[in-house]
Amino acid sequence: MKSKIILEDIKIYAYHGVLQEEAIIGNHYVVNAELHADLEKASQTDNLNDTINYAQVNEIIHQEMAIRSELLEHVIGRIINKIESKFPQITFIRIKLTKTIPPMPGEMKGVSLEFEKEIN
Template structure:
């Protein structure tokens, strides 16, 4: 059996980008995560030890977003790796990172990368 945890539109100010000014000025990013694991035991026990703490997942995402990178792909890969290391019971991770103000022509809500990995 599978259950899912979603963290939606986590708004984080960070410093990622290829252009030097992106690493100095920074911008807001939105991070979305989907995590699959068997959490059914928690439906019976009401015990945090039988599930995965949303706060812990959120903390990993914030910690990795705080490390400047040129590529959002690199950040997404680090987030997935750290979450899998801390929570090996997670069987699937999807991370989407959106740069809300990319330095490009035209008006847009953002530019995103999304990665999925099954374990």
């Protein structure tokens, strides 16, 4: 059975970016995470130990977003590594990180980076 856990549109205020003012002013970010794992056992047992605790995934995302980085790529890499090490049953991770008000001219919804990792 293919199973997915999807955390959608987690809104976090953080201080990432190359520009000095980004470290001072901060920005609004939106994080989306998709995790694949075989969760069939949990569908039978109703036991939290047989699934991925998405509250813990959310906590990891918040912890890593609180650590300042210049590059969003670095933030996403840390999130993926931490989730992967905490939940070895995961076979696929997708993280999308959006900076909602990037310091660039023009009106836009935001700038996003998305990483996917297949885990064997």
